[in-house]
Amino acid sequence: MRTQVAIIGAGPSGLLLGQLLHKHGIDNVIVERHTGEHVLSRIRAGVIEQVTMDLLDEAGVGARMHQDGLIHEGVQICVDGVRHRISFKDLTGKAVMVYGQTEITKDLMDGRAAVGAPTIYAAYDVALHDIFGTHPRVTYRADGKNHEIECDFIAGCDGFHGISRKSVPPRAITAHERVYPIGWLGLLSETPPVSEELIYVRHELGFALCSMRSHTRSRYYIQCSLAEDIESWPDERFWEELKPRLDEEARERLVTGPSIEKSIAPLRSFVAEPMRFGRLFLAGDAAHIVPPTGAKGLNLAASDVQYLWRALLEHYKDKSDAGIDHYSDRALARVWKAERFSWWMTMTLHKISENPFDVKIQLAELDYLFRSKAAATVFAENYVGLPY
Ligand code: FAD
Ligand code: DHB
Secondary structure, eight states: OBOSEEEEOOSHHHHHHHHHHHHTTOOEEEEOSSOHHHHHHOOOOOEEOHHHHHHHHHTTOOHHHHHHOEEESEEEEEETTEEEEEEHHHHHSOOEEEOOHHHHHHHHHHHHHHHTOOEEOSOEEEEEEOTTSSSOEEEEEETTEEEEEEOSEEEEOOOTTOSTGGGSOGGGOEEEEEEEEEEEEEEEESSOOSSSSOEEEEOTTOOEEEEESSSSOEEEEEEEETTOOGGGOOHHHHHHHHGGGSOHHHHHHOOOOOEEEEEEEEEEEEEEEOSEETTEEEOGGGTEEOOGGGSOHHHHHHHHHHHHHHHHHIIIIIOOOHHHHHHHHHHHHHHHHHHHHHHHHHHHHSOOOOOHHHHHHHHHHHHHHHHOHHHHHHHHHHHHOOOO
């Protein structure tokens, strides 16, 4: 098989890139390790920035998002039982949208199926060849047979545990990492949310987040230790841990119910530099991870794709490689700002250190955020998404 761009991974970055390239006449094939059903079963991001909304529109798959997504003009932060609101609208004139990653993935999969662009699911032993040469190739096994795709470029959109980043010689790549000693235990339930807006909770018992997917479906997270086993978290135990971390009003409004999904995610900050190696480009979680606190992971994946698809369009249509040559620097400049914000939110809202000095600093940071319009504006600008 021959194509112009071979894309590894059918998560949001791979599917979005594929759709944008296809729309502009650039051939691509997606190779995904799992089945489509498995990809759709992963419950992850919930908050999307304007950059992501714009790209979904550009890719022609934004209709359901506009119909079902919930616009949020502010966010609430609860510190030891007292809630504060930060208005994105007043401070930046912008807003974010609550629309689940699962729905985005479904819209992108449907869009891809509608235009007949090829995706190979359940592809095993995916390997990348000749990324620094002139004839890059991707090989894999599917249906018990070996396959090969010849291409001009490879887009590594295969997430943190993917093969693309690992295919780069170690001397060509630098990894920056910070691992936090905590995780998030998430629960999805068919119950109305406690509040119209998301509530990020800082509490001496540990962090919590009240989020939603719709007016009838809630998503909650609580900070947990990394040693936790999901089996030892029956729903009742989750609700009992969540309740005391909330303010009185939220506690009274909380409607509990059986979980539809429950999972644990570790918290990590990670950046691989550069993001281009010859004819291989990394995008999304394959290149960088943020702890989920700032709601940035999927949005960063979208902004990488924004730079990358335009660079590839310039290459094919304008015969210019300027975009390709600048891809890594442009993407990383944005990545590091999101890394900073996600790290800051994580360190400020979680119970990480027992040292009373660190706790006092957390409280001082939050007090400043609520009292200073300048600090609140910086927060709001970062949350709704920095310009690119
Ligand atoms: P992925 O979604 O990881 O997709 C990669 C794909 O590649 C997968 O389908 C995988 O099966 C496939 N793959 C892997 N290895 C191979 C291989 N060897 N061969 C072929 N295919 C392979 N982000 C936000 O912006 N907002 C939020 O509110 C938010 N909340 C989050 C909450 C949680 C609990 C978690 C865990 C994450 C959250 N994120 C959030 C982050 C967001 O989910 C990720 O950043 C996003 O999924 C990245 O998309 P991706 O396509 O780059 O990678
Ligand atoms: C959700 C996840 C996040 O990481 C976040 O910061 C806000 C909301 C969510 O899943 O709804």
